[in-house]
Amino acid sequence: MRVGVLTGGGDCPGLNAVIRAVTKSLLRHGQCKGVQVLGIEDGFEGLMGGQPRTRVLRWDQVSGILHMGGTILGTSNSANPLRDAATLAQVQRNVRTLGLDVVVVIGGDGTMSLAHGLRQIGLACVGVPKTIDNDIALCERSFGFDTAVATVTDALRRVESTGNSHHRVMIVETMGRHAGWLALEAGLAGAADVILLPEIDYDLQAVAARCQQREKRQRYSIICIGEGAKPRGGSLTVREHVAHSPDPVRLGGVGHVLREQLQPHLQSEVRTTVLGHVQRGGDPTPFDRVLATRFGHHAAQLVIEGRLGRMVTLQDGRIGSVPIADVANTQRTVSLQHELIITARNIGVCLGD
Structure with missing residues (x-):
């Protein structure tokens, strides 16, 4: 054989x-x-x-x-x-x-x-x-998922320390085109204040309100957002199109879009880190x-x-x-009734809605 x-x-x-x-x-x-x-x-x-x-x-x-x-x-x-x-x-x-x-x-x-x-x-x-x-x-x-969660969690912890020092809103963009498992699990493990997923279109006012609340208390906020997330009534953030590929649409940059949307509503400076292929690499x-x-x-x-x-x-x-x-030709997405979604809500994490 x-x-x-x-x-x-x-x-x-x-x-x-x-x-x-x-x-x-x-x-x-x-x-x-x-x-x-x-x-x-x-x-x-x-x-x-x-x-x-x-x-x-x-x-x-x-x-x-x-x-x-x-x-x-x-x-x-x-x-x-x-x-x-x-x-x-x-x-x-x-x-x-x-x-x-x-x-x-x-x-x-x-x-x-x-x-x-x-x-x-x-x-x-x-x-x-x-x-x-x-x-x-x-x-x-x-x-591969467990390793990526560990990588994103470590990144969230690192931006938290600098966000706390400078009193900033720190946005970390993860991979996850149509499913938010990576942003969800890493966001929970990394104590993100806001987690935005492809499965839940976010309301900008809800996200801004959570950051405004934290401006008065901790003076910094951590947002974990999957690359496939989008605002209500908005569209996906497309980075490029690749001809002849089974997956011709490449996403990326929604973290920067969110930064531009949020900044006018906050006194804190808003910064974005796009992790990109760091999530794929390493042992x-x-x-x-x-x-x-x-x-x-x-x-x-x-x-x-x-x-x-x-x-x-x-x-x-x-x-x-x-x-x-x-x-073939199907995907496993995060159910809005999933235990992790319920847990996130019950411990006060903002999911953008």
Whole structure:
């Protein structure tokens, strides 16, 4: 059996831990059965060119990478193997040339949608959920999220000390296009006074009123805002458009928009910090290393058992799997009745409404 492994979409901590677990689990099973693991470079892009870009993954090549951030295989968040018939035909030729029986696809909702679409050329896939946004459907926690929460929480604590010193309103913008899990959990962990999410359009007057109240007491405020948040009646803050990408709209800058909106209403100076790709980088937390290892091992078991077309999940604390078709083209957003939303409200956090 020949098994491909690729990492698609944006990078995040824990990818190498999955690659390691998938490879070692398959090689141990295949010591007497001829299993070969091929790493596909730069995500789906490695299958789209006239010459496929791959490397054989052996035991020693995936040793010592558990703790490393990023991905040893490289990735791409703009490669779209489904963009036209010619590209799809080239992918099909490359898959046949490589003799791939199945590809373990590690990525977010966009990557899972592409993996589901490749069934039309007969490519069998097993999915592993990866995203710092934690927005993959039917999966309560994806690896990379815990590390990102820790990074944002640390940033909030740091801007709090300088905000307190200068009596400022400090805005920290996180990633999270359509789901506010990162801003919500990090905002709670970092003691943010205001948390603004894509799921709740914010009322500028409500946010200003909370900051005005704090001007009279603590004399500083901390606001954590997800990049997909928007004011009531307003629109998303788009940074750029990328042609031919599965995700052509790139968000960013809503923190600066909020600063401009808030400043006329406050005596305090308002400052914005956009964390950007800092949230994706660095070594994974111990939790993410273990979760990524569990995911990678289970993905290998799905391959061994011939249970293809499925994605590994974590539900009710247990590792399992669901059809990739049930995950493709959908997202897991924050319910307004979620326990964390209720908790935030009950401890006095302003959610912008």
